Amino acid sequence: MAINTEKNSYTIAFAVVMVVIVGSLLAFVSSTLKEQISTNERFEKMQNILYAMGVNNNDESSVVFIPTSEVQTQFETYITQQFVIQNGQVTEDPEAYLIDLKREEASENPRLPLFVGEKDGKKFYIVPMRGKGLWDAIWGFVSVDDQKVIQGAYFDHKGETPGLGANIKMRYFMDDFIGESIEKNGAIVGVTVAKGNNDPVNEDKYDNEVDALAGATITGNGLSAMLSTSLKKYESFFNSLSAQ
């Protein structure tokens, strides 16, 4: 090779060219795929919301969503109303499900989305939530009925440890929440993921506790905190339901 790769000028030129090439390659990939990716994310959100109110294709033990080809129509069928709560004001907004909770948390005057679903004549109030796990964000959707009893839950995470914290999205864990009350002595307290609550089969539905996952203490604590703080934000809304 004729080029002297040890020269400083060559090193700097190489670095500059490399950064420009790699930078434009990544920018190109990102901008071409952006639309497709955001559609995928929107469909996923719809699937998650529907999952929480029990609209899914679950088999005996695993989580199966409505296929993406149907999710748009199913979402329009089952989700009858979408609300945004800001400063205690409840307004209807058909695009409330597109609200980015991460951005709202950072704002001084957050908008709280809430979805109302109807299935077989029964009403579901679906609350989206976001919190912190061990490594990164965790989030979820929980549906409750007008008695403040959980009807379904879906949790997901960005980077919890596979096999440990990542199991919050396993069916056996999420199903444990169904039937748990989020209320205790008239106040919204959420549900705590508890170790050693002497109720591993989850027979006591009014203890505000579900059995924790082994090896996932911090993810579990994060999930408990997410449930109580997020649900409390909707306390006045839930109270207005029981007043009706």
Added chain:
Amino acid sequence: MALLNKKDAALLKDPLADNNPITIQVLGICSALAITAELKASIVMGLSVMFVLAMGNVVISLMRNIIPSKIRIIVQLVVVAALVIVVDQALKAFAYELSKTLSVFVGLIITNCIIMGRFEAFALANGPKRAFLDGIGNAAGYALILVIIGFFRELLGSGTLLGFPVLGDPIAKTGLYALGYENNGFMLLSPMALIIVGIIIWVQRSRNPKLIEH
């Protein structure tokens, strides 16, 4: 192997046993501890590393004569990071479900010492074909150990394999559990992965005295 001469075949075979990246070179231990609580995650991680390592080895090998040696580590890092991000974005657009399973591993792949180690030790000094074989071989050696660890940790820790209960139901007390067997929750924690790696190294060295250093 008719397609490959003896030297090339050795590139594929050596890392599986006598020159295994985990048990002999002790590289890539971090991810071997972190994600082997389940067999499925082990397999996925093994395949992802195989893809990235083979591709990255080829790219680095093609550029080996023009990379300035002063910044070669940075160049290697940029190549592996760019490769991983492009793959991740493409998966997000066209195979969303798969990308959700893999997203956890993206960060772990970029920092995997095996990848940097092979770029530095092999791809910088060899042609693209040999570099490709070396990448496949080393990743296979890595994947093999991950699968062994994942198998034992999932079986003994959760009583399942690939998510299927193989020992019965621990809550309803069927199968082995009816006899009083309990899952060992300790197997789910990272230290047990290190102990299993230790056992594998022990077995390997006692079977092959050539590997013992004096």
